[in-house]
Amino acid sequence: MADRVTNITELPLDILVLIFPYLDAKSFLALCSTCKALQQPSIRLDPAYWSYATRSTFRVPNQPVVQHDGLRWQSMYRRLLTQSRVYTWGSNTHHRLGHSYQQAPVVRNPTLPRLNRFFHKTHCSFPTEMERTRELGIIADLQCGGWSTTLLTSKGALYTAGVLNGQLILSTAPAQDHLHALRFPVGYPYSTAAAAYDEPTIAIRQFSAGRSHILGLSDSGRIWSWYHVQKAGLHVKFLNIDLQDASLVDVTDGKPSLYGNVKQVVAGWSCSSAYVYGTGIIVWEPVSRAHNEEETDAMLVLESAEVPKTGYQRTKGASRESDEDKALREEVGVVLNYIILEHFVVFVTDLGKVFCGRFGEKHRIDDILELRQLRNESGSPSDVQGSFRRFAVFKQGEVITAHHDYLEACWNARTTNPEQTDIEGLKKIPALQHNDVISVAFGDFHFLALHSNGSITAYGTELQSCGALGLAGDGSPEGRLRGIAYNGFGHDGKLLPHAYTHGRQVWFEPEKKEWLKHLMNGGKDRDEAQERMQLFSSDRNVQGEVSEWIEQEGREWDKAKGEDGLGAYFALRVSAAGWHSGALMLVNEELADKAHEYDWRNKSFPRLKLSDGREMPGTVPFDEWRFGRPEWQLDVEI
Template structure:
């Protein structure tokens, strides 16, 4: 059954509701049927993990990591999601959070930005399926299949403007991925489009030469996809920009490379040495991959020789989590963060190799978001935790000065960045949230409409 024949309300459910509240109430037979009849849902790594584990009698997340499930149907949860709203905090310049600093209440503001979650009026009528951030923009994928954007892919926009609806085809969008300076969207026909100039709302069609793409991840330097066969292919968009092959509109042929030993792909396919890949992340030249067995591998792309090295098993990461299966991985600017099936979080710095591997004091984590130098984690009960560096004190932690000081925040000056550093994850005072995203110096979340202070 194709996805356009499924009830729109089911397709519009966020994966957090599916994984945390619906799948645990279904038996293995029903979940297996869902995987076969609703292809779009089964494509999402978190949903596929949950389906796989449920069939093999292992819950995801484990029962002890799940919040209590009230005896209500998914229709009530859908109504709750419909009444949710988007909150933003951090640097407010260039319209990146959809509001000017002067529009924000004084008690939510610091000198350079918004330091407590603030409801974004620009998206007040949007029912959110997913959110994402770039350096100067915030993007929202609605349950109606539209992608809306505030801010800009560069600094050309000098103020707040209404959300722009990105266009590409007559089909509805089912997924998106954001990075520093561009955005990817996939429609219901599995076509992938790229936007990198807000002045041109029509996206560039990326021609993968018939390669069937299951999942896509964007980074400012690399684009990576997981194929239907479970292989990983990468592509260098900046090289295509510089060569003139990507125009403001039209079609661009993707000359991708297949990561060795991941199999799959229409050309250059390798063997299945590391197993089928189910999730991945890219950052600068680094590619991290999770296999269906919960093993984490990393590899490197050589921009000069245009080759990809063989994947290496991340033994230090697995040792730090006592052999727990890895289910999610994130990379940005020298930081790798991985989440286990039990909701534990481990982070590492990397240059030539992974170093400073550290298990964080966090439990029941379902999502992580990485800014340039600040990090966020979302737990099963909707709490957000922040750590890292608040560059230039623009409010990217979502905390006021008193909260940061109470949490042990310290002034820092690293790599020409001056700000405040939080070494340990600290809870952000905010309503319960469903999804989070982080840009360079700002953050966004989807949560309950009431904006009461949560202690």
Template sequence: MFPLASSSCDHPTSHAIEIGLPPDIVEATLPYLSTSDIKSLSMTNKYFYKLLDFKASDTLWHELFRKSFGSLHSNVEPLESKTNSHYMSCCELILRTRFPDESWGRLYQLRALDAKLYTWGSLKHARLGFTAASNLSVSPGAINNAGMRLQFGINSPVPVPWDAGSHAPTLEDESIACVSAGGFSFQILTKSGKLYYTGSTYSGGHRGPGPVEGAHDYNLFQQMITHTEQSLTIFNGRTPRHGGLVPINTTSRMPLERPHEDIYARFEDLEESLDQRLGGNKHIRRLFTNDVLKRDTGNPNTLSVDTKTMDNVRIQSISSGRSHILALSTDGDIYSWDGPEVERGVKLVFDGLPHKFSNPILKIGSGWNYNCVSIYNIGLVVWSSRCALQENDTEAKANYKVIHGTHEICGDEKVVDFACCANMCVFFITAKGDQLWLYSNEEVHKVGLPFPDKLVKLVGCYTMLAIFTTSACYTVNVVDGRVEETSLVKLELENEDDMFVSLATGDYHTVALTSRGKIYTWGLESELCGCLGLGSRDQMVNERRVGRIENLRSTRVIKPSLVNVDNRDYVCLAVAAGGWQTGALILE
């Protein structure tokens, strides 16, 4: 259709363009164009410039908002279909509710420039993106320490230092687009497609859905180091190490020694180039894919970092399991960080399935110990392991299964959302929205739960499923691949003008977000970790009277309770929870 646009230059008026490409047709194409494509189209001629005016077009800014912050490719939001084409993401709904008179251009600016990351919970491994000592925003009252010098966790939302620096996000393109939480870390995706994680470990030393047990990826970096060591002359049965001395020939029985060249210097330089952290915050580190390490074509024993690839692989969607991370790039490739030995994301392929160009990945999701993706015209694809990388491999094969009957691409039977719980237990709903389906033990079953309204969204975690309908939110427990129907609970708020629109869970606690941007938490706060964000134990039990003491260091909150942020009327746009920690994107 675009040749019509360029041909208009030969005509005195733009009527031919307006007839061939009326505004509603152009607007319908916007979801399929990148931001740069839209900008280029707007400069083609006067007609497109007026229609796609970056200063005045509310339709354009709404579409740009959805592209940057809609999260339609992850398990945060459902997929679009004809039956929910006007569906708003949680972030869109909250901003439109709280700022009904603002333009989408202004709402885009608020989301891009004013949304800041707040975290609270366990301090182990600096998983919050800071330590109590490194973050000046942490007040003494926000630290749970039970009167002892040992610090357990942060009990109230605290802003994460996101300082400017050589590798830090400083511009609109580097604003935070999405936050996900695993068992031991947060994963932070920027608008420009860079992926970061908090703390010292994303896996906690546990295996994820990586190489099958007993297998290990070929480590090019380690092999180069080993080859370099073995290529040196060995004296006295030892290879010289960093900082050591090399013996030289002498007529004396006692050999003289002299300093040798540091054979590890170039490897240290490579490691340093891959160790990119936020300026001023050493507890937030950037993740790279395995593509960045290259062997030099002229010398196969020389390793280098492909700096061009570092920024060329842009991530558009992320999802986190207990000890692994799944990411979808803008090129439609899947990358997996899936075990303690995996420092750089491994590109995955589904051997035997059609190519990504004809059958792209539409949506990704991570379960407790496995992954699931929705592939166009194929359906839901699950896997809990992959083949190990061999020498010269650039990608690894996932050991996958396709869930039968999930391949429809349109109509009432199209799968619009799925959610992952533990042990290959996948729930999904179709565009019709009248039935909840469960894939468990390699079979698909109907779940006999009564819902008065249409099902529109699912959120899963380790042992709980959240079901959103057009008017309410429900939770139900999932144990050993089956639903405990008697545990079904409808979540309700005292404020009838508000409702839950998003939910996330950790090991034992839940955080939910309302249409007015308010945060509620409940569940078990173990070992004084502070994951509920409701203040100290004394505040929860004695002042607010929302919690009860479970044991020496654990407190339980039964009812969803409001989280306060700096005692102000805040607006939260997204929540994340994992392990013993919680995070939120809150407008400053």
């Protein structure tokens, strides 16, 4: 009997998915188009393939919450080729937003030549595209530092707007400066051309912006650190830790050994860190050159600290584990992700557990503590994100936020109350629960949530009306329409409690900003709306309800979708730090140009039937709720 010829479609799916990573996107799509069997969504939209293809091609960071969404990853791949845009908003001191500068003539004497003085807007409350970013090619990642915004291109180059340490700068950066390419020491390619970054020792695959320094991890596994925008980075080495080149892989039993390879770097408030396979989380003081060391290209870190019990990795043969490893497997598990706060490290493991450790002298950590109330009882992995003094834990659709005071309370009660029962500080903001939140980015007093549908919602307070929430306003009436209440001597803007039931979306359409101005000018009939506008200005509850109506109308505006199911403005990444924010967006300009169907020019200032039974005054018909008036939860505290 002749041997049967096996068709590729007869191979099981778990075999096929091992073949797919060897194909580029064009070849993979060509393969899927050859027959109906390969057109089924489980193959054509294989999330493992499209996640790998997107992250390896464009250096996009992994997003664990949506790692199984194949359609999302494929759509991101297609749109990243032509549609990546960078938007920033908030405080623009030190030019950290990367926006253009306005030049105005200064005439001191008509008989003398005119002198030019550069001005720049110190606040920006509506997302504005960062200057000169399109010429950089595809942007893969964006992160905000204390006084800076840094971009990573798909070629592995880093660019920064602003300064890394604003406390050392007596004046703002030169007005002609926008983005600076972060460079490497003499001997490494200085050019930012694509060819220069074919060199794996300097092509950055992952980076982290701390408060006043930046860490980068290159394709070869080197750690680079920058402490000044205009000074070359330093290659970080350690006295007591051996780091392996990622290309020098030790193969044991047919499986590559990752021992000594760096998985990720995290720049914290005042320290640097990295996760090293086989060692765990290591922490050290940020490095910098002395005045007489300008030619130094590397820095040997003499003192570093290891976070206890973070180095465990699961092995294929558990019987070969030592008793210590077996104990770690049951007690802690494998570290999946971690963050560095001002005084704590917080990490999550594959057992669904969350741990913290408190920094002591020279960032040493003697022990770790499980945060029992954050444990995922299902045992499935969680995620953690945060910076400075606040963080968020993701588990099974819930997003739990907390301040570092909660960590202090748990740490101080680790012997008297090991289960941490009745310790206050964990919060569940209604708008974040089971609402497809991918990530949360924290500034000093505000934070932003990225949702899987590509929208961003804002929460918290913007000091001195700096615009960090991105909801428009600059302290003006337009911000009040979004639910911002302005108080105090510094004119701080704080979101009203009404905003936490469904959130307040950050808008990118310029027409929406014009719509807000139109409404605050009285709409189509200012005299008819005058009494309603006075009630809106004097009654916080009325302001909150009107802002919710505005929110629903704005979301109705966003219904138009492209062929890929994504809207005109799709957020890929969001970041916040200090008093400013930024987002990496995929912008379908053709769809954005068509999204002008909402007839806002003929709208009146809203007239509502309020939840307490009152009717807003006026003669125009009452406005209906697009999605129904919410049952607000007004006791939320941030």
